[in-house]
Every structure is written in C-alpha cells, then in structure tokens.
Amino acid sequence: MAVFTSVSLDDVQAWIAQFPLGDAVALKGIASGIENSNFFLTTELDGRRTEYVLTIFENLGFEQLPFYLQLMRHLAMRGVLVPEPVPTRAGELCVPLHGKPAAIVSKLEGSSQMAPGPVHCAAVGAMLAKMHLAGQDFPLHQPNLRGIAWWHEATPAVLPHLTEQETHLLRSEIHYQEAFHGSDLHKRLPQGPVHADLFRNNVMFDGARLTGFFDFYFAGCDTWLFDVAVTVNDWCVDLDTGVLDEARVRAMLDAYHAVRPFTADEQAGWQCSLRAAALRFWLSRLYDLHRPREAEILTPHDPTHFERILRERVAHPAPRLFA
Ligand SMILES: Nc1ncnc2c1ncn2[C@@H]1O[C@H](COP(=O)(O)OP(=O)(O)OP(=O)(O)O)[C@@H](O)[C@H]1O
Numbered sequence: 001m002a003v004f005t006s007v008s009l010d011d012v013q014a015w016i017a018q019f020p021l022g023d024a025v026a027l028k029g030i031a032s033g034i035e036n037s038n039f040f041l042t043t044e045l046d047g048r049r050t051e052y053v054l055t056i057f058e059n060l061g062f063e064q065l066p067f068y069l070q071l072m073r074h075l076a077m078r079g080v081l082v083p084e085p086v087p088t089r090a091g092e093l094c095v096p097l098h099g100k101p102a103a104i105v106s107k108l109e110g111s112s113q114m115a116p117g118p119v120h121c122a123a124v125g126a127m128l129a130k131m132h133l134a135g136q137d138f139p140l141h142q143p144n145l146r147g148i149a150w151w152h153e154a155t156p157a158v159l160p161h162l163t164e165q166e167t168h169l170l171r172s173e174i175h176y177q178e179a180f181h182g183s184d185l186h187k188r189l190p191q192g193p194v195h196a197d198l199f200r201n202n203v204m205f206d207g208a209r210l211t212g213f214f215d216f217y218f219a220g221c222d223t224w225l226f227d228v229a230v231t232v233n234d235w236c237v238d239l240d241t242g243v244l245d246e247a248r249v250r251a252m253l254d255a256y257h258a259v260r261p262f263t264a265d266e267q268a269g270w271q272c273s274l275r276a277a278a279l280r281f282w283l284s285r286l287y288d289l290h291r292p293r294e295a296e297i298l299t300p301h302d303p304t305h306f307e308r309i310l311r312e313r314v315a316h317p318a319p320r321l322f323a
C-alpha cells in the first residue's frame with residue numbers, strides 16, 4: 001500500500017490546529033511502505049513553508065506508540081539522526097485522526113540508497129552502534145513485537161499455505177531458535193531498544209552522507225546483535241542469491257565495532273542471530289502475503305527472498321564479527 005486510510009487536505013486543515021505548525025497547505029500520499037498510511041504534509045507558518053511526514057498507524061494502538069515516538073525523541077536528543085516527532089500544544093506526540101492514532105514527524109533530507117556500497121554500509125554500521133549506545137538509558141520498555149512469541153502465533157496461520165519443503169524448514173528453524181532463545185548465551189547478549197527493521201528503504205542518504213534512520217514502528221527491546229543481523233541481512237546481500245557480500249559486511253561490522261565493540265558472546269551467537277533475522281522476515285512476509293488487508297495501493301514483499309537467505313545462513317558459517 002501505503003495509503004490504507006484516505007485523508008483529504010480539508011480533514012488535515014481542521015486537525016492540524018492542535019499543533020503549533022500553522023496551516024496545512026499541501027498533502028500528498030506516499031505510495032511506498034506496507035504498514036502505515038504516510039503523507040508528505042506541507043505547513044505554512046508566518047509565510048514559511050515546511051515539509052513534515054504525517055503517519056496514520058494502521059496496526060498499532062495508542063498504548064504502543066509512546067514507546068516508538070518517545071524513543072525517536074530520546075535518540076534525536078542524543079545526536080542520533082532520526083525524525084523528530086512534533087508535539088501538539090498539549091504536549092501529545094500522537095493524537096487520533098479518523099479514529100486512528102496519528103503523528104507528525106520531521107522530514108529527513110535525501111533518499112534511500114537501494115544499491116549500497118561499502119561506504120554506505122560503514123555509515124549505517126557506525127550510526128547503528130551509536131543508536132544502541134544512546135538507547136541504553138531509555139526508560140520505557142516494550143518487547144520486540146515481532147520476536148519469538150509472535151513467530152509462534154504466526155506459524156500456524158501460514159503453515160496451511162506452505163509446501164512440504166517450506167514446512168520442514170519453518171518447523172526446524174523455529175525449533176532451533178527456541179533452543180537459542182532459551183540458552184544462557186542468549187541471556188548474556190547485550191540488549192536494549194533496537195530498530196528491528198533497518199532495511200535500505202528505512203535509511204536516508206544524501207550522496208554518501210547518511211541523513212537519518214526512520215520507520216521505528218517495529219522497534220522494541222531485543223539483543224543488539226539481532227538488530228545488527230537484520231541490518232546485515234538486508235544491506236550486505238546480493239539481492240538475487242541472498243549471499244553475503246564480503247566487502248559490505250566487513251565495512252558495516254568494522255564501523256559498528258569501532259563505536260561499540262562486539263563481545264565474545266556475540267561472536268558465539270552471530271550465526272544464530274543471522275538465522276533468526278532471516279526467519280523473522282520470511283515469516284512476516286508469508287503472513288502478510290496470505291492475510292492481505294484492504295488498501296488503495298498494495299505491493300506485498302516477496303517471502304521467497306528471505307527463505308533463500310535463511311537457507312544460506314543455515315548452510316554457511318557466518319563471517320567473523322570482529323578480528
Ligand atoms: N521522516 C521521514 N522523512 C522523509 N521521508 C519519509 C519519512 N518517513 C517516511 N518517509 C517516506 O515515506 C515512505 C514510507 O514510509 P515507511 O517506510 O515508514 O512506511 P511503512 O508503511 O511503515 O513501510 P514499511 O514498514 O514497509 O517500511 C518512505 O519510503 C519514505 O520515502
């Protein structure tokens with residue numbers, strides 16, 4: 001999709017009065033993204049126009065949103081490049097629009113780098129480490145809502161749609177991940193707020209300069225290593241085969257390690273985490289594919305891409321996290 005909820009400029013003109021942003025003068029639906037309804041919103045205050053992003057949350061409730069929006073604020077205040085939520089005059093970061101939670105955040109400059117090289121991967125790795133460190137004293141807690149508890153819920157919903165081979169892979173990987181998640185090693189991995197969806201399309205670049213991470217709406221508390229694995233599995237792969245590209249992997253991991261050194265436990269849990277990160281997106285893509293929602297525009301992501309990545313990570317040893 002990306003516009004599940006239709007909103008007109010007229011609707012927003014009345015609604016925006018509760019923000020100190022002046023008048024809404026333009027609104028444009030954004031076609032990419034599959035989770036929320038997003039719009040570029042232009043406001044005019046004292047003759048000056050500014051662009052923001054208006055998001056209507058389709059699947060998240062008012063009880064979960066403070067975690068994401070406060071986290072973005074917390075990180076922005078510590079120099080991590082992320083969109084900053086705009087509070088209403090009453091200090092709320094999130095208010096209803098057409099009965100659904102909605103927020104306005106600052107618009108990041110630049111565009112997504114969909115064909116990243118080592119230089120982009122290094123910038124992402126360094127900012128990710130900075131983000132993990134900056135999140136250490138964030139006071140709110142929410143589990144990763146697409147973590148192992150959700151995998152157990154989603155698996156029975158997708159199993160009827162799978163071939164015998166896919167069923168075997170899914171069942172055996174869930175079994176493997178149960179053992180990993182229950183292990184002492186897993187308990188020793190450093191944890192904190194993580195982005196959990198830091199794909200190429202959730203980072204902005206202006207040339208080689210990283211201008212921000214966005215789309216924090218899958219963030220939660222999990223191991224930092226899981227976040228690194230999600231990021232490596234998207235930024236450092238050959239998209240046709242799912243095979244890791246050594247130069248991009250090294251650039252990302254070395255840049256991360258220089259800011260927040262990996263531990264020996266993380267090295268030991270690295271391959272399991274790469275597998276967990278592949279499983280998480282294979283499963284969510286299967287779930288989205290087989291349980292489509294209404295939308296004005298909808299392009300489901302291809303689950304087989306992550307099935308391929310999962311088979312790759314199972315079959316091949318992970319690259320070293322650090323020398
Ligand atoms: N703060 C921002 N600054 C600039 N552009 C943004 C910002 N937030 C969103 N966008 C634009 O809106 C598009 C969709 O946003 P986003 O990825 O958050 O949607 P989504 O529905 O949550 O998608 P998905 O979960 O599939 O990534 C982005 O690709 C980007 O172009």
Ligand SMILES: N[C@@H](CCO)C(=O)O
Binds near residue numbers: 034199301
């Ligand atoms: N990044 C996810 C979409 C949800 O943000 C995917 O590629 O499956």
